[in-house]
Amino acid sequence: MHKIVVLCLVFLSMEAWGQKKYPITRFGAKAGMTFDNARAIQAAIDSATITGGAVIIPNGTFMTSTIYLKSNVTLQLDTEAILLGSRDRMAYAQTGPLALIVCKDQKNVKITGGGMINGQGRELVENTIRCLREGKLQDDEWLKKRPSEKNRPNLLYFENCTAVCIKGITLKDAASWVQLYKECTGVEVSKINVESNAYWNNDGIDIVDSKDVVIKESVFNSADDAICLKSENPALKCENVTVKNCVLRSSANGFKLGTGSFGGFKNIVVDSITVYDTYRSAIALEAVDGGAIEQVAVTNVRAYNTGNALFIRLGKRNRDGQYSTVNNILIEKLTAEIPATKPDIGYPQEGPLPKVPIHYLLPAVIAGIPGHTITNVQLKEIEIKYAGGYVKGDLSPVPENEAGYPEFTMFGDLPAWGLYVRHAAGIQVKDCKxxxxxxxxxxxxxFEDVKDLQLQRTRIPEKEVINASHAEAISISY
Structure with a gap:
């Protein structure tokens, strides 16, 4: 009888523990910067997925190579826990997704807590270069420019997952994109802090062909686009995505749709964001691969010390017969301050200088291509302050550059300082200054080649002019 009671108590204790918490130290994990804890952490994850539970990364520093997150598991980092990515490139997976934490075809997964995931990006890239020189890795790009993204691990990689929650953690120094959510449904990213300017292509977060996504109450400081939505599959799109109450800094763009735009973007809401010290655009909406941008609302944006306030582009770099479309865009309550100096000077990775010399500050831009216009754009309660100060000079005709990489410097100097609109229809500018x-x-x-243009209570400096050529159906009221 005594043995039965003891066995029952042990069983109940193990069951209660197994359903709830799986500290990695119980599976052999060791703190420090030299011991690879991947096997121990993976054992904890594999156990937790059977019943559902939390894998605990306790306070301390735990180094690891690639681990695989599974369904019904929460990876919980205690407040002073650091999950440190290995500096050894060969310790990461050689096939499949390349990341420190990989989650593919799973559901109900979380990464939470107050701790940090640090990819040691600089050191990892240095090791990657050594591996390339020694012939351990192959890469067609690295001798021309740098190791390509296929050889530099992300921190987080989620693909075809459902019900994903990332909350409260700090993500630091990836060797490439910080976090990628590809073809996922139901993603919430909240109250995280991203500090990643260790190397090139350090996008703060990339949402690729995913739907029902919320990114809120988070801070992004990245060497590349801070928040970037992409569409890489012509049959899919990013849909029902909300970004709210975030602070962004980037050596590229603050919030961006594109450049990858094969499928498209629909029902995108951006509300209450701050963008600062950002080299390119505070807001960039770009469709150049045959996909569509439709039903986008961007409101309550404060941008300061940024190279450009707003850039909306319809281009054509895809080689098939499909053309992109950009339709139904609202930009409301945006204020921006555009300096005369390069906004990201002094950051570890600065944005590259334009391919063509830029002599003058560039305006906000809405630009389609001949025969394919951007349609139904509302600019409401916009105020942009420019440093200005340029005397009369020579301006070349603005090139179409249909297949060019979309960014606000792609046309070179532009013939307006505040707002330049070309190949567009149904443009409403109301209460703007x-x-x-x-x-x-x-x-x-x-305005060039613009139809159905409405200017209502638009304020420009005294004695300034509004220039419209080849424009039809213009309505101006003060």
Missing amino acids: VTVQAADFRPALL
């Missing part, structure tokens, strides 16, 4: 600290010889606003 642009100013310069010192005079600029170009007109404040310029």
Whole structure:
């Protein structure tokens, strides 16, 4: 009888523990920067997925190579826990997704807590280069520019997952994109802190062909686009995505749709974000691969010390007969301050200088291509302040550059300092104001090949002009 009671108590204790918490130290994990804990952490995950439970990374530093997160498992990092990515490139997976934490075809997964995941990106890239020189890895790009993204691990990689939650953690120094969510449904990213400018292509977060996504109350400081939505599959799109109450800094763009735009983007909401010290655009909406951008609302944006406030582009770099479309865009309550100096000077990875010399500050841009217009864009309650101060100079005709990489410098100098719109229809500019600290010889606003243009209570400096050529159905009210 005594033995039966003891066995029952042991069984109940193990069951209660197994359903709830799986500390990695019980599976042989050791703190420190030299012991690879991948096997121990994976054993904890494999056990937790059977009944559902939390794998605990306790306070301390635990180094690991690739681990695989599975269904019904929460990876919980205690407040002072650091999960440290291995510096050894050969310790990561040689096939399949390349990341520190991989989660593919799973559901109900979480990474939570107050701890940090640090990819040691600089050191990992240095080791990657050594491996390339020794012939352990192959890469067609690295001698021309740098090791390609296929050889640099992400921190987090989620693909075809359902019900994903990332909350409260810090993500630091990836060797490539920080976190990727590809073809996932039901993703919530909240209250995280991203500090990743260790190397190139350090996007803060990439959402690829995923739907029902919320990114909120988070801070992103990244060497590449801070928040980037992409569409890589012509049959899919990013849909029902909300970004709210976030702070963004980037040596590229703050919030961006594209550049990958094969399928498209629909029902995208951006609300209450701050963008600062950002080299390119605070807001960039770009469709250049045959996909569609439709039903996008961007409201309550504060941008300061950024190279460009707004860039909306319809281009064609895809070689088939499909053309992109951009339709039904609302930009409301945006304020921006555009300096004369390079906004990201002094950061570890600065944005590259434009391929063509830029002599003048560039305006907000809405640009389609001949025969394929951007349609139904509303700009409401916009205020952009420019440093200005440029005397009269020579301006070349603006190239179409249909297949060019989309960014606000792609046309070179532009013939307006406040807002430039070309190949567009159904443009409404209401309660908007642009100013310069010192005079600029170009007109404040310029519209080329624009139909159904409405300007309502639009304020420009006294004696400035609005230039419209080849424009039809223009309505101006003050």
